[in-house]
Amino acid sequence: MYETLLYETHDAIATITLNRPDVGNAFSKDSYREVRAALESASGDPSVRTVVLTGTGKHFSAGGDIKRFKNLINSGEFLSTENVVAAGKMAVAVRTCAKPVVAMINGAAAGAGASLALACDFRFMTPKSKLVMSFIKMGLPGDTGGLYALQRMVGAAKALELMMTGAPVSGEQAFALGLTTRLTEEDRLSEDTYSFAGELAAMPTRAFAEQKRLLFETFYSSLADYTEREAAAMAACSRTADFAEAVEAFLEKRTPQFSGK
Numbered sequence: 001m002y003e004t005l006l007y008e009t010h011d012a013i014a015t016i017t018l019n020r021p022d023v024g025n026a027f028s029k030d031s032y033r034e035v036r037a038a039l040e041s042a043s044g045d046p047s048v049r050t051v052v053l054t055g056t057g058k059h060f061s062a063g064g065d066i067k068r069f070k071n072l073i074n075s076g077e078f079l080s081t082e083n084v085v086a087a088g089k090m091a092v093a094v095r096t097c098a099k100p101v102v103a104m105i106n107g108a109a110a111g112a113g114a115s116l117a118l119a120c121d122f123r124f125m126t127p128k129s130k131l132v133m134s135f136i137k138m139g140l141p142g143d144t145g146g147l148y149a150l151q152r153m154v155g156a157a158k159a160l161e162l163m164m165t166g167a168p169v170s171g172e173q174a175f176a177l178g179l180t181t182r183l184t185e186e187d188r189l190s191e192d193t194y195s196f197a198g199e200l201a202a203m204p205t206r207a208f209a210e211q212k213r214l215l216f217e218t219f220y221s222s223l224a225d226y227t228e229r230e231a232a233a234m235a236a237c238s239r240t241a242d243f244a245e246a247v248e249a250f251l252e253k254r255t256p257q258f259s260g261k
Helices: 030-046 065-075 081-096 112-119 134-138 146-154 156-165 171-177 186-201 203-218 225-235 241-252
Strands: 003-011 015-020 052-056 101-104 108-110 122-125 128-132
Touching: 003 030, 015 030, 030 081, 030 128, 052 112, 052 186, 081 112, 081 203, 081 225, 101 112, 101 156, 101 186, 101 225, 108 112, 112 128, 112 146, 122 171, 122 186, 134 241, 146 156, 146 225
Parallel strands: 015 052, 052 101, 101 122, 108 128
Antiparallel strands: 003 015
């Protein structure tokens, strides 16, 4: 049914696992659609009471697929607003899912991967886990509602600092900032996440759905409109020399030399 993720249910918990480990679970065009479809499936399934979102292998998600970016540059297509909006719709799908969504962040969640994790209702991390708003390192402003979520979680000043520096946020730092729900040891990440998910699954799911609906309608109702605006900004920046330089530097494993053009 899915090509870029795994979907399974057990004990009223649906697990959505990003499954492109050869590229660090970076997103493809199909990933955006499939993540959204899996969340909508879990939301509408009465047998599912909680959702766990994670990644196969060492990392949650590397975010954008840099090799795909290189192909887009070479073909003269760059980033389309349609694809960036599709990424943003993943965040909307998390926010509007009627079931609690718990991100189990193994390794790094970078770029769109970090934004997707921030859209979740809860996040479990270890000291070795990292949230990295790495867009700026690619000459891009950000997508998947990352800045939108951060501003509401840590305030405008800290959100802008994290977006503008692209500095990795460790599990300990994320916990101190209130960006993660629980900090656990690496060998207990799965056990502790699923224990918590099980506790949620035993609680009144309809009330959760109403809480999420009220939260979305009151505080996040502009998210869909925001993703349209960030898509335009991403598409524009994908045509810059800085974006091309960042992609080349990443693939050549060197430090990019930005020109501001």
